[in-house]
Amino acid sequence: MTPAAAPRTTPENAPTGRPGKRAAIDCAARTVFGREGYSRASVDAIAAEAGVSKRTIYNHHQDKEHLFRAVVQQSSQAVAEHQEELIDRHLGDPGTDLAAALTALGHALAVPQTDFESHFALVRVIFAEAPYLPPHVLESWRGTGPGRVRARLAERLGGLVKAGVLRDRVAPETLALQFTQLVTSEVYERSFHGALPLAEDETTALVESGVAAFLALHGPAS
Known part of the structure; x- marks a missing residue:
């Protein structure tokens, strides 16, 4: 539990x-x-x-810059741990229905995560003010947040390749990138990273469409 x-x-x-x-x-x-x-x-x-x-x-x-970096890093780590748990939960068993597992994971990652509203407000700040933020702050966020989550996703998708559930066409890191782009990125973009949450049916349609495209590329040959 x-x-x-x-x-x-x-x-x-x-x-x-x-x-x-x-x-x-x-x-x-x-x-x-x-x-x-x-x-x-x-x-x-x-x-x-x-x-x-x-x-x-x-x-x-030390100053405002260090404070911003510290809170971004803290919240990114908390969100990354939560999202890693979601990835492990949905992709931990190669014997499950692959389309259903990927859809459930995509939906879990794409919908607004209400326990982390303040974090995603910071993410919106990062995107809006990226040209004015110190590069090391941006790299810290990317490494402790999205980069860490994508690495776990790549690990799990690579395991599905080894189990013969996904085709061995590209590196696991590319699988993770393509899953993110196809399944969750459009939801993030349309909702402005949770600022304007989408209707449930719209989110579901985007996720299911993305999973279908991902499996068309990497699913087992029929």
Whole structure:
């Protein structure tokens, strides 16, 4: 049975003491950055949201850039762990109905993940302000988030190739890239990464169409 998700930390329910202040600061930073963007967000606004002094923030983080990178990395890791669990759950058994498993996984990855709303607000900031963000911040997000998830997907799809469930036509990394492009990318694009969630039937149609295209390319020969 999947363990229940831990309650989300907010400035109001964060524990007290130094670790509690750090949690409150990081939570407030996600909120403010997600709401105002990187360029417009100020350390003063984050301090007010967290209920701490500006100096307290600087005691934990060197500057705004380091704070943004830290909260992006934290939330990316949490989302990556969740999505890796979804991949393992749906693709862990080569004997299952492949089309059904891929469709279930695509839907699980594509629909808005409400436990991580603040993270996807940060993702929208990254896409909107990418030209103005330090390159190492972008690489940190890519490595700890999408890159990590795609690596797990490649691992599982490679296992399906070895089991003879998928055809051995391209490298596992390419399989993972094509699955993402065909099955989930259009949902992300149309919903603006969850900002404007799609109707259930539209999401289902996009996912099923993408899975059909993926299997036409890589499914077992009939």
